[in-house]
Amino acid sequence: MNFQEYLEARRADIETALASVLPPSPDCPPVVGDAMRYSLTAGGKRLRPVLCLASADAVGGDRALAMPAACALELIHTYSLIHDDLPAMDNDTMRRGRPTLHVVAGEGMAILAGDGLLTEAFALMARAPASPDPSIQGRKLRVIGIIATAAGATGMVGGQALDLVGAAGADDLRSMHGKKTGALIRAAATAGAVMGGADDATLALIDAAATDFGLAFQIVDDILDVEGEPAAIGKTAGKDAAAGKPTYPAVYGLDGARRLAGECLERAEAHLREARLGDSHVMAIGRWIVTRSH
C-alpha cells in the first residue's frame, strides 16, 4: 500500500472511530454535546491520530490498540483549537473553513466544549482498549501520562501561555512552538509506539524524529500562513504576520525557513533509519508534513 492509500485508509478509520466517541447520550446535555461534535467533525488533517496509528504499525504492533489514544489526541487537538480561537486568546473567527465555535455557540459554551473534549480524551483512554492484560494496562497508563504531560503546562498549555504573553526572538520562537505544537506531535508518535509495544531504544528514536516533525510542521505552517490561500488553509491567511507575531519566514526569510524545514526532515530520517524505520509510513508522514499545501 503506498502512502497516499495508507493515509486515506487510516483517516477513514479515524473518522469512523471519532464518530463513535461522542454519541448523543441522555446523560450529556445536547447543548454542549452538539458544540463538541461541531468542532470535532469539522475535518482537519487528522495528522496526530494518523501519526499515532502509523507509529504503532511501524513497530509491528496491533494498530487497533492505538486507536483510543489516536482519537484522544484529536479530541485534545480540537479542544486546543477551540480555546486558542477564543476572543481572550487569538480571537479567530474562522477555522477549518467554518466559523469558530465561540462565534456559533457563544464564548461560555465554547470554553465548556473545549473542557469537555479534553476531559473525554482521558475518559476514553482509561476505558479503551478494554483489556484485563496487565501489560496492556501498563501501556495505557504510560500513554495517559505521556499525552497528559505533552498537553499540560510543561507542554501545549505552556506553549500557548508563552504565545499569549508574546515570544520575542528566534530562540523563544522555537521554545514556544516546541511546546505549543511540537509536544503533542511527539506524544502522538510515542503513544502509538508504546501501544504497539516498542522497545525503549526504538521509542527514543521515534521521539527524536517526531521532535523534528513538530518543528517542521510549525515552520511549514508559518510559510503557508504567508503564501497560502484562505480557502486552502481554512483560516485567515497572513494573520500571524499581521498580528506582529514572530514567524519563521519573518526571522529566517522564506528560503531560510524552507531550508530549515528540509533539515528537520533529514535529521528525522537519520533517526528513523537508525531504528530501521526509514521506509515506514512514519517517515512518509514527515515528508507529507513538509510538502503539504494546507
Add this chain to the structure above:
Amino acid sequence: MNFQEYLEARRADIETALASVLPPSPDCPPVVGDAMRYSLTAGGKRLRPVLCLASADAVGGDRALAMPAACALELIHTYSLIHDDLPAMDNDTMRRGRPTLHVVAGEGMAILAGDGLLTEAFALMARAPASPDPSIQGRKLRVIGIIATAAGATGMVGGQALDLVGAAGADDLRSMHGKKTGALIRAAATAGAVMGGADDATLALIDAAATDFGLAFQIVDDILDVEGEPAAIGKTAGKDAAAGKPTYPAVYGLDGARRLAGECLERAEAHLREARLGDSHVMAIGRWIVTRSH
C-alpha cells in the same frame, strides 16, 4: 481520633501533597505555573480530597494510595472554579476571599491555567502511586475513568452547560446540580474506595451515600448564599438569587431546603450503615457538609 482532629490531619496532608504537585519547573513557563498555583493555594474546604481519603480509610485501604486521586480531584475542582468565574460564565470577581484569577492574570491566562490544572490532574493520576503491581495499575485506570467521566460532559461540564443556558424548575435544578456539583463529590468517594480496594457492594453503597452528600452540599450552599456573610463564604453573597438563578431556598423556602438537606443525610446514613460504615469518617463528612457555616 475524633472527626475534627481527623479533618485537620487530612487537610494538612493534602496541603503538603498539593504543594508538591505543581513545583516551579524549568519546563513550565512561570506565567502559567504561577497562575495555577495562585488558585490552587487559595485554600478552600478541600472537601473532595478529604472525602476521597476518608473513603479509602473507611474500606480499610492504604490511604497513601488514594492521595494522587485526592490531589487530582482538587486540581479539577479548582480548574472548574476558575472557568466558572470567567466573564463568559458567572463573571465572579471574588473567590475563596481573593480576587478571581482572571481579575489578576487576565482572561486568556485564566483559561489556560484552568486547562493546565485539568490536564495535570490526569498526568498525576497516571504516574502516581508508582507501582508495578497489576492490581494497583488496574485501580488507577478505573479511577482515572471514574474521575474523567464525572468531570466531563456527562458530569460537571454538562452541569455547567445546563447552568449557563439556564435551568428552570425544581427537576432541572436537581439534574443540573447533580452534574455540576454532585458528580465530582460522588467520584471523590468512589475513587477513594476503589484505591482502597473496596468490593463492589461496598462501592455501590458509598456511591449512593455520596450522591446524597452532593445534593445536600448544594442545598446548603444555596442556603448559605442567602444567609451567609461574604467574609465567611469568601464570595459575593446573594449573587445567585440576585441573578435570578433558581436556588433550593427559592423553590422550597428556607425551612423546606433545610428539611431536604436533613433527608439527604438520613438516606446517606442508611446506605453507609448497610455497608457497616455508619461510624466512619465518611459519615462524619456528611454531617459536616450539612452543618458547615461556609
